Amino acid sequence: MGAEPGPARRSKSAAKREALAAQQLGAALAKLEPRRRADIPMSATLQAALDAYRRCAGREAKRRQMQFIGRVMRDEDCEAIAAGLARVTGLTPAEQGLNRNLSAWRERLLADPAALGDYLASHPSADAQRLRQLLRQAARATHPDTQARLATRLFRLLREGAALRE
Numbered sequence: 001m002g003a004e005p006g007p008a009r010r011s012k013s014a015a016k017r018e019a020l021a022a023q024q025l026g027a028a029l030a031k032l033e034p035r036r037r038a039d040i041p042m043s044a045t046l047q048a049a050l051d052a053y054r055r056c057a058g059r060e061a062k063r064r065q066m067q068f069i070g071r072v073m074r075d076e077d078c079e080a081i082a083a084g085l086a087r088v089t090g091l092t093p094a095e096q097g098l099n100r101n102l103s104a105w106r107e108r109l110l111a112d113p114a115a116l117g118d119y120l121a122s123h124p125s126a127d128a129q130r131l132r133q134l135l136r137q138a139a140r141a142t143h144p145d146t147q148a149r150l151a152t153r154l155f156r157l158l159r160e161g162a163a164l165r166e
Contacts, residue, residue, distance in 0.1 A: 022078055023070030028085055030054070030069060040084035046072050102158045110138055110151060126161035 010018075026046075029037060030053045037050065049072050053065045073081075086096070108115050113135045120128055134157060138150040 022073035
């Protein structure tokens, strides 16, 4: 008698990816103000965990609470929550994908300004002069607040260039 195939099992890597995605969705929810979260379908347990996260003061306390939110998210309907989050934040899945792509370019350009040639080759309508100027400023910046501000300006400039291309 042959062995019957059992129910399809997820790989350990797939389970980890799903858990990480749920935790990232929980982190996005935690950044929202409670009044903006009201229209997103979620359990009372998740709502309480998000409220507790906002009350946490220390870095380690926030980290532990975020781990707990990730655990609670495993029992939630993540697709419905993601759709509600997109509705509240006003970003469609395509816009979220574009933002991820632009964030990757920003990180790559900040780490290696020589990658600007690759970016300009794939985005010919981008403002090369402003990009070079921002990258030079970012390379010289030493204060973390200045670096963060310049990274934000770079992202906005990349987004403007992407909007011009469409």
